[in-house]
Amino acid sequence: MSQTSQSHLIGIAEVAAKLPKFMRKVPHLVTGLKQAYLRTPTTPTGLGLAFEKAVKRHPHGIALLFEEQKFSYNQLNAWANQIAHYYLSLGVRKGDVIAVMLENRPELIATVIGLAKLGVTAALVNSSQSGKVLIHSINLVKPIALIVGEECRAAVDEIRQGIEINEDRFYWFADQATTVNPGSSPSGYLNLAKVVDHFARFNPPTTAKVQGKDGLFYIYTSGTTGLPKAVIFSNSRWTLAYGTYGHVLALNKNDVMYVTLPLYHATGIVVCWCGVIASSGALAIRRKYSTSSFWQDVKKFDASAIGYVGELCRYLMDAPESELDREHRVKKMIGNGMRPNIWDKFKARFGVEEVLELYGSSEGNVGFSNVFNFDNTVGFSPTPYAVIEFDKDKNEPILDAKGYCKRVKKGETGLLIGKITRRSPFDGYTDSSKNKAVIMQNVFKQGDAYFNTGDLVRDIGFRHAQFIDRLGDTFRWKGENVSTTQVENIVSDYEKIANAVVYGVEVPHTNGRAGMVAITLAEHCSLTEQDLSNMLTHFKAELPSYAVPLFIRVQEQVETTGTFKYLKNKLKTQGFNIYETNERILVLLPGQKSYCDLTPELYENIQAYKYRF
Structure with missing residues (x-):
């Protein structure tokens, strides 16, 4: 993804001008950063615990909206608890992996919460995968079970003989409101909505035992070997996102975040949802993105914030102007890839005040967020990083006379690398050999280590950066x-x-x-x-x-x-x-x-x- 270079750099006066609005967010940020940085690998933390706290804060408030369905925090929590208690009854334990293949709908959200409460890692399989790639993605993480929606079942049936899961551990969700009408399951599948129906609705005792080091998700990224890689997303890393991105949004319990991004990616399932859970607000989801329905849905759900990627913004800008462009209360949006040439135009046309552009990768240890609401930047990073000189033709860093990397000057473009520390660990891939390929040793001195993001960014000052391009395969x-x-x-x-x-x-x-x-x-x-x-x-x-x-x-x-x-x-x-x-x-x-x-x-x-x- 390429963004054009911008001539201006961030200066002291610009930062000072942004401070008044920024100060209103400080209480949120202090709370979030405290949660994010006071954690350790053994601290009880993560999605399950954060969601239960949100339930306590706003039990009868709306937690989830989808089509004509709505779930309060109490209702969604009870559903997730039934899923958790069912798998507990089977002897499923913390550290186990269950693959989940569903489009954006309530069944996916409830399943993810339920598994998170057990310390079970949910492998979020891309719902558009098929054939050899799907076999690889599922078997790669050695799951003990697979939960599939009817909308994805045909792809699974085609390759089922190649999946290394016991025949009695294939679960199915009907392609409908399964909490109301579970229906009958196809041959070879257990109907998950039916089997969990008589299980307890109270919180399982396991939630408080889930620690930062425990896996929460496997999120798949493209692999240079030609097949997807599974990235370990720990509860500790989720808490870091929750404490930063979640509180940068500064939503409240009356806010509604509308998300059409696929929830098998971190931008949707982590970044956007974090802000909702942190505020005990509502998450409104749609199966798949639709330009023609976007602002209709925003109005229908009374959304006040939206999640985005650059392509989504372009589609919305290309659509004919409509009275719906401004008939909404959306003032904030969070995501990545907003092109500089439409940034200002998008804000002006749709009345958006804050574009919380961010940078982060599913596997990386460095992240940026546009906390000051500057235009055309991925924002500020509180984590240790460096931007180093890089030779694109040779595809390698430029070294000094001593063999160490060289930092770029302000205004210059270089390779972004994230320093690996106890507070900014690199959780890595399932395949340890892949980890070695992205870790740089002895970068500025003997003994240091950095994660190679593979991305070129421009240093625009005050620990802010601008995304330029992606390297590699x-x-x-x-x-x-x-x-x-x-x-x-x-x-x-x-x-x-x-x-x-x-x-x-x-x-x-x-x-x-x-x-x-x-x-x-x-x-x-x-x-x-x-x-x-x-x-x-x-x-x-x-x-x-x-x-x-x-x-x-x-x-x-x-x-x-x-x-x-x-x-x-x-x-x-x-x-x-x-x-x-x-x-x-x-x-x-x-x-x-x-x-x-x-x-x-x-x-x-x-x-x-x-x-x-």
């Missing part, structure tokens, strides 16, 4: 991280394709980078009209929609280095510009079922924003 599109290696593996499986090189390219007026693949064909093969649709069918069957390449470049030969590494920089620079190459380029236009040749006319229309990717 992933790129971001539609608010999701795309693994180039994963896509290369799937594309190469197509029978006529011999080699594939995947990279992200910028498309005008969009956020992030769209997927593009340079391919070479197998000997004596050529692409027919049928191939142009068959390839797309193959890609869609194995990849989530956001990872399907939008552009294909057909090459005679893939250029490599002397060590056989693909020369991606040249491909990235040329992108899909048909005037930069004589090679054939294909494009998947919005709504089409087949690739077609990119002509000069189509290319110019894309540049003119006549297609909405």
